[in-house]
Amino acid sequence: MTLLVVACGLLLLTGLGALLLQRRPRGAAVFGVSGTVAAAMLGLYPCLRVLLGGSAELMCLPWPVPGGAFAVGLDAVSAVFLIPVLFVAALSAIYGVEYLQPFREGPAAGRSWFYYNVLVASMVMVLLARNGLLFLMAWECMSLASFFLVMYESEKPGVREAGWVYLVATHLGTACLVAMFVLLGREAGSLDFGRIGALPPAVAAAAFCLAIIGFGTKAGFVPLHVWLPEAHPAAPSHVSALLSGVMIKTGIYGLVRMLMLLGPPRTEWGWVLIGIGLTSGILGVAYALAQHDLKRLLAYHSVENIGIIALGLGVGVLGLSTGHPLIAQLGFGGALLHVVNHALFKSLLFLGAGAVVHATGTRDIDHLGGLAKVMPWTAAAFFVGAVAISGLPPLNGFVSEFLVYYGSFLSCLESGARAALPFIGAIVGLALIGGLASACFAKAFGIVFLGEPRTEQGRSAHDPGWTMRLPMLILAMACGAIGLGAPWAVRAMRPAVALLTHEPTAIIFTGTGNVLDLLGGLTECFWALVGLVGILGLGRWVLLRGRVVRQGLTWDCGYAVPSPRMQYTASSFAQWFVDWFRWALRTEHHRSLPQGVFSGTAFMNTETEDGFHEGLFRPVFERARWAFSKLRWIQHGQLQLYVLYIALTLVLLLIWYASHL
16 A cells, blocks of 8 residues: 555656656656656555455545545455556556657647656546545546646647547536535545445435446446547547546446445346446447547447446346346456456557557548558557457457356346346347447458558558557557466456455355356367467468568459559448448438449548537537526626625525524
8 A cells, every 4th residue: 555655656756857857858758657667566566466365455644624534545446447557557658758759849748748647646546545535636636637638739629629528528527426425425424435334225326326427427438428539539649548448447446436335236226237338338339330530439449348347337236136146246357357458458459559640640541551561560469459359269358258248148047037138138239249349340450451551651651669569569468368367367356356246255256157167168278279370370480481472463353453442441341330320320421423434533431420429418518608608797807806706605605504503
């Protein structure tokens, strides 16, 4: 615990040093990155110790702020979330040194490292806080620091709009969290988490609803996700990796922590979580299929994977509320492991996309192509992330989704017809999400990295340097390590699952069809597959050794000079899937069909706006803006009138307080 507090202090000090050196970008980068890496090394040790069987720690210090003590704690649940935060933050910081080189002119880079370190420190404090007021303070610091990081290129109108959308969304969510903690503090008489318990059913239900909205906004539950596809593409790619890989998981952490504090969960809560998971997962991947912006596509996949985590939590809550501990363990275990897995492969994908943007200057998928020939390291890393996020063996995404699948199948076998409905929905939803994700990344990888370059920037692109390449390779190896070491990865989740299910650690994941034995058999198959691929690769190398390998045109169907215009575009590849979801996506088609034998210009492209952003939130906020504009008459610009407003407000509050004594 002490090491984690020291790590937070080190992050803030080195961030301040980067801010003071903002006129010297190289020195600012050294301060910022070294502080993040050192803090990660300090903080990972106590987290790993807790997960490997160490006891939880709690530190309470008096402070003059009302509402309890300065309480921070480290248990297995916090450790599961802290490990990816520290790991991804360190790798993304190393990546950012080279990525930000084109922006070294001026003080922007120094300020960026300051906000980066503040963001990491505030995320750590959110995961350690055991007091509602401390939690909200760290939550607000996290939100503001990430806002300034999103606004890094604020001279661009699109970036400014994305930043303001994010700021409004996050503060609407925070308002719900304030209401939730006020409600809990009023019942418990304190904002310390340790004193919250034995809540009346109505209060627990209200707190759960507020938690779903408040934490769901940060996590990206549909329809509260509208800030993700705006903010993540706007931020620098190493920041996008941090935001999408770990920051949105603080919303999941808050929801998990509330489930631990609100007492025995209700069956309806599980239904709600499964419904949210299905909606977010299916619509998230459907919107991703329709995108042409590579980073926007990845942002929508964050919505999809948050949906998968919500499905796991829903299965766990239903298992716990219906008295099926093994099902609860599988659901919670799958959700927590997917938190770690998503942090790895989504950060890897955003760093890969950043390498593409760094080399070509564009995020438009239709302007890319053939990059695997000139960027083989980036292509290989992105391919690993694409396989992992699609939930395919032998990588890590398969393992966590398998736990949720297995828990849902067992529940269907042990439950009645009505009780099995949400689990059947989870199985069908996971299958649909996995299939659509595979199709989406076949589109993304195929059009970006395969075929022929569509532009001169694609032909002249090259892999980045090792400071950008090494973090991608480490994340790719981590994805493979969890997939090939699935039993060990699942065992590491046992202390956290024990806290959520109130079961002894020794009997976690045991029972009908021991999941650890089953994963052990699957892992042996994975190793056999890897060995077979290695033998075939070695055989190919032996056969080609010493021979001249020439490259030539493939069979071209009679086309003497094929051009990139003959290749699939993002719109044409995804057309069938987009049409399937036209009831939700409302995609606009723009086309000019060929006319005659020797046709002139012909084109087809699609444009898909977020329906929730354009059809729900934008009209509401436009009307709110119109309504508030009618109050501009009170803005006289005279300081004495503003002081009078404050005085009148204080008098009214005193009168209200006196009337309730």
